[in-house]
Amino acid sequence: MPANLTQQYHKAEQRYREASTPEEEFACLQEMLKEIPKHKGTDKLQADLKQKISRLKDEIAKAKSSPSRGSTKIPRQGAGRCVFIGAPNTGKSKLLSKLTRATPEIGDYPFTTRAVQPAMMPWEDVAVQIIDTPPITRDVFDPSLQNLVRGADLIALFLDLGNDDGAQELDDILKIFQNSKTRFGPETCIDENDIGVTYTKTILVANKIDDPDAADRQEFFDSEFEFPFERFIISAETGQGLDELRNAIYAAMNAIRVYTKLPTKKEPDMDKPFSLKQGSTVLDLAELIHKDIAANLKTARIWGTSVHPGTVVKGDHELQDRDVVEIQT
Ligand SMILES: Nc1nc2c(ncn2[C@@H]2O[C@H](COP(=O)(O)OP(=O)(O)OP(=O)(O)O)[C@@H](O)[C@H]2O)c(=O)[nH]1
Numbered sequence: 001m002p003a004n005l006t007q008q009y010h011k012a013e014q015r016y017r018e019a020s021t022p023e024e025e026f027a028c029l030q031e032m033l034k035e036i037p038k039h040k041g042t043d044k045l046q047a048d049l050k051q052k053i054s055r056l057k058d059e060i061a062k063a064k065s066s067p068s069r070g071s072t073k074i075p076r077q078g079a080g081r082c083v084f085i086g087a088p089n090t091g092k093s094k095l096l097s098k099l100t101r102a103t104p105e106i107g108d109y110p111f112t113t114r115a116v117q118p119a120m121m122p123w124e125d126v127a128v129q130i131i132d133t134p135p136i137t138r139d140v141f142d143p144s145l146q147n148l149v150r151g152a153d154l155i156a157l158f159l160d161l162g163n164d165d166g167a168q169e170l171d172d173i174l175k176i177f178q179n180s181k182t183r184f185g186p187e188t189c190i191d192e193n194d195i196g197v198t199y200t201k202t203i204l205v206a207n208k209i210d211d212p213d214a215a216d217r218q219e220f221f222d223s224e225f226e227f228p229f230e231r232f233i234i235s236a237e238t239g240q241g242l243d244e245l246r247n248a249i250y251a252a253m254n255a256i257r258v259y260t261k262l263p264t265k266k267e268p269d270m271d272k273p274f275s276l277k278q279g280s281t282v283l284d285l286a287e288l289i290h291k292d293i294a295a296n297l298k299t300a301r302i303w304g305t306s307v308h309p310g311t312v313v314k315g316d317h318e319l320q321d322r323d324v325v326e327i328q329t
């Protein structure tokens, strides 16, 4: 029986994936439980949610009694989050060093990266958070990477075109995730018929195209494996294909930029836009700026493509990319 989940449920679920503290997760799960349609088709999902809530309650209580152990979650920053996933030596850290200002350790031996590392990738006047991760193999897999995958806006899955075993090593990783509830998909969604299963939008990053045998390896990969995700063929070494990849990463964030103007000032602040998800409203922007501003929001004036300059709108007005907003409290 389909679960027929409501819009509110999907919204709470989206916030749950993006939560950066256990407390936030707890609040979202409670909302999901409240919003879930109560019928036979959702029995298992309800039980699942209750179990997660009870587990989180314990986790929060434990963290409070020993604060030093606190949460290891990485706070979200910028327009969204892209997580690099791949086998050892596929060039994840090298690519991170090319797209961001981070200086991770890069080595021609496996398991160079030992811990997840976030960094910011500039894109025009905003930035996307990129997370480099330790490698995954058939035998070595840190299950906490599943949470990172579930909460990401985009997964960049690496194929090593510089290694004859690259295709097989990628397939091993696909199988690990395919056998779990956290999977790679062409788009981000939850599976209404297989409760608890989530798909995160994924692209294939085929790296080391500068290798003399790269084309043969790519042909072999295509003949042996089915891989339905968009593909970017790059060389982190020479920089080939990186502009296109950068644009695709930003596009996958489904983000808009909004500039703010103080009522007392003539000109807006065009230096530092706020990044919001497409479909965000004036109230969402106010919440991002400060909760007091959201609480006191009366109206806003908008300059942008969708309205006459200076149109007065309410909190539920949907913002467009490059809008200028003057919030009136
Ligand atoms: N020829 C070539 N070599 C590359 C390219 N990208 C990375 N490398 C090399 O591949 C090796 C592995 O690169 P890393 O970035 O450390 O790979 P990784 O995926 O982070 O490896 P782990 O941390 O073990 O998971 C290094 O010697 C890099 O210089 C590329 O585009 N072309």
Ligand SMILES: [Mg+2]
Pocket (backbone or CB within 6 Å): 092, 093, 094, 105, 106, 112, 113, 132, 133
């Ligand atoms: Mg690395």
